Amino acid sequence: MAEVDTARFLADLHELRQIGKFKTGVHRPTYTPEDMQSRHWLMDRLREVGLTPSMDGIGNVIGRHPGPGPHLLVGSHLETQNEAGWLDGALGVLAGLALARAGLPVDVVAFADEEGHYGTFLGSRSLIGDVTEAQMDAAKHNMTGKPLREALREAGLESLPRERLDPSRYKGFFELHIEQGTQLENAGLRSGVVTGIVGIRYFKITAIGQQDHTGGTTMAERKDAAVAAMRVLSLIDERFPMHIGERTVWTCGRIMLEPNAPHIIPGKAELVFQFRDISEEVMDRLEELLHRIVQEVGRRDRCTLSVECLNRSPPALAHPAMHEALRQAATKHANGQWQPMPSGAIHDAQQMAKILPTAMLFTPSIGGISHHWAEDTKEEDLTLALRILADAAENYLKQ
Template sequence: MNDLNTLRSYGSVGNGVVRTAFSDIDMKSRHWLLDQLTTTGLKASIDGVGNVIGKAQDCSRSLLIGSHSDTQPTGGWLDGALGVIYGLEIARTYQETGRLANVGIDVASWMDEEGTYFSSLGSRSFCGEFTDAELLDSRSIQGGRMGDLLRQAGLDDTPRAILDPERYLGYLEAHIEQGPFLEQTGYKIGVVTSIVGVRDFVIHFHGCQNHAGTTPMDLRQDAGMAAIHAAYGLDRMLSKSAREKTVWTIGDIKFHPGAASIVPGGARISFQVRDADEGFLDFVTQEVRVYIEKLDASSKVTLELELLDDSVHAVEMNQRMQDYCARAAERLAPGEWMNMQSGAAHDAQVLAPNIASGMIFVPSIGGISHDFNEDTAEEDIILGCQVMAAAVEAILQDEG
C-alpha cells in the first residue's frame, strides 16, 4: 500500500492521477520504480520505449509480472499501477524470503498502454511487433513522429528490450476490473478467461456546407444529418446481430463547421465494437462495410469507412495460468471468485500469443474507471495481491 500511494503521488490530482505516457511526471515515476526494483535485487533498466523492466539475476528462467504505470489524461490511481506494484511487492517478498535457485521473478511496467501516443507501445515493442525503423517513422496518435517523441524523452540512444521466450515460464497481470460485475455479484476476484477483441471504425461524411435558412431540405447535402442516420442505423444493426456480451459504442461524433445556422458540410463518427470472438468481429466488420457502402450509394452525401489498423484481437488466457489463478483464489477467497472475460484491452492481450499469460481482476467501486473517481477497497487490493502471490508461488514450485 505504501508503494501504491507513493506511485499515486506522481501526478496526483484530487482523487485521481494525471500521468500520461512520456510526460515528465511519468518519466520521473519510472525512475522511482527503477530504484525500487534495483533495491529489491533485480537488474532494472528503462528501455528504448520507456518500459521499466527488472530482471532477476542468476537464473535462466523467470515468471514475468507487470502492467502499465501510465494513466489516461484524467485517470484513476489504480488503473495499471496496481499490477505494477503487485509485481514489485511479490518480487521483493520472493527475494527477501529466500528464492528458489533456478527461477526468478521479473517485473515490468509497460509504456503507454493507454494509447496517449501509441496504444500498448511498451508491450508491443517487447513482443517485437515492429522494427526500430518502423517505430521511429510511425506517426503518433497526437500526430507527431514517434522518433521525435522518443528523442524528446531522452530515449533515442537506448536499446529496446525484446522478449526472450526461452526465459519466461509465463506472464501474470493483475488489474482493476474497470466494470461493475464483481461489485454487483459480490465476488472479490475475477479470473480472466479471455480478453475481447476491438474493431475501431471512423466513418467520414462529405456533404456540402450551406446556409441553414436559405437551403431547402431537398437541395441539401447535409453531412451531419447523414451521420445521425448512419449512427442510428449502426446502433439498430448491432442491436440485432450482437452476441450476449458484445458491446458497441459511438464514442465521438463531430460536425464541420458545427454551428447552429450552418448545414454541416462534413462529419465523422467513431464507432467501436468489442467481442471475445474474432470470427464474430470479422462478421460485424463486413456487415458495417456493406451498410456504409449501401448508404453511400443511396445518399447525396459521400461516405467513407476507415477501419483503424491498431484493432486489437480477441485472445484466450492460457489455461494453465487460469488454473493457477483459480486455485489461488479458491484457497484465499473460497466461493468469492468468478471466471470472467475482460471487456477492456490489456498488455496481457499483446503478450498472450507469445508467453503463457494469465490475469486476475479486483473489484472497481461503482464500476468506474478512466476517471478521477476510480477506486477499489483497500482490503480488496490486499486480497488481490495475496491471490496473485499464491498463484506465483505455485507456478514457481511446479514449473521452476
C-alpha cells in the same frame, strides 16, 4: 506458499500515488516529468528486492531476476490518463514487485504508454518487435501533435536502445489489474479470473454530401452528410443488439463535420467507430452488418458513404494452465467470491499473448470508476488479489 508482504505492497502503492498526485488520483501522462519520476522510483524499488533494473529507449522498465529459471514476467504500466486513477496499471507493476520481494523468480515490467498517448501499446509492442523505426518517426501525441521523438529526447530516452524480450526466458506473463467496470461489485464478488481480452475493430465511416446554404437549400434538395452519419449510428444501435454476444460493446467516440459552421449544411461527416467482443465470429458478423447499414444509408440519404477499417486487434484468450492456476487460487483464497469473466478493456497482456502464455486477474473497482481521479478499490480486495496472484504464480511455476 510464498509469503507476500501485503503491508509493504500497500505502502508501495500509496507512496507511488504521491508522484503526480491529483486530488485522490494521479496525473502522470506518458513521458512527462511525473511519469519519468515514477519509472526511476520503480528502478530503485527493483534494486531493493534484488532485481537488476534497466530502462530502454521507449521507456520500458524491466527488473530481471538474477537466479535460474524458469521465470515469470509480471507487470503492467505506470503512466496514466489525464487526471486519472492511482491503481490503473500501477497495481500490476507493484504486484510483480511484491512477488519478487517474496522470493519468486519473477521479472517485473512496467510497459511504456499503455494509455496510448503516442500510439497503441507502444511499449509492449516494442518489446515484442512490433514497432518499426518508421512508426517511431511518425508517432505523435494524440492531442497536442508533439512528435514521439521530441518527447523521448525531452525525457532523456533518445540515446537508449529499445529492448526485445526473449520468450525462451519466460514460462508466462501474469497481469493483475482493476476491473474498470461494475460486474464484480454488482455481483458482490471480490475477484475475477479473466477468460480472455476482447478483440477490437476500429472503423472510419465517411459520408460525403453537398455543402450548401442552410436557408436557401430546400429539404428536398439537401444531401446532408451529418444526417447520413447520424442515421448510421441510429441504425447501429437499432440492429446490432440482434447480432451481438453476451459482452459486445460499441462506441462512436469521435464525430467530425466539415465545415462545422452553424449556417452551412455539412458536406462531409466522419465517424470513428469501434466494437469489441471476445469472439472473432461475432465481430465478423457485426462488421458485415456495419457495411450493410452504410450501404443502405447511402442510398436513402443520397450521400456517398464509405467504411475504412483502421485497426483490428484480435481477442487474446487466457492460457489454459495459467487460467486454471488462477481459478484454483481464487477458489482457495476468495471463498467462492469470484467469477470467470472477459476483459472488456484492452491491456498489455494482449500484446504479450502474441509471444508468451498469458493470464490476467481482476480486482473490483468501486463504482466501476476508472480513468478518473475517483478510481478506487478496497484495500482488503487489493491484498486478496495479491495473495491469489502469488499462489497461482508459485503453483504454475511448479508445473
